[in-house]
Amino acid sequence: MSNSFSNVAQVLNLLTIQDGAEIRYDMLSDALYWSDEIPRDSGDNFDFACLQPVFRYRMTLMLGDPDVEFQTAWEIARGMFPKWPGFCTGRCSQNADLTALYREYHKKAVDALRLLPD
16 A cells, blocks of 8 residues: 555645635545546556545545544555645545535445446
């Protein structure tokens, strides 16, 4: 895990919070993230997947029920790229609007999975 973080830490520390960043949903981590948390023109050179446990832990923080399974990833990430926009307080705290948005995205994802053939 820390190897993957090492590969992206420098880039993530250079990102800044952008006004109007889009809130998106990642089905694999079952979590919200913001468009300014990932480099725009990174193409295949950026290991987005390494952030999934970080996104998941942060989502559980926002829901008020931290999942200790992902806490170590969170702590390593905070140490390796502390300036990353994803760690700003407004994105890591309980928030009724974000919780409602998450539940909406989550429901759509679950419904979409139910439509897949067995």
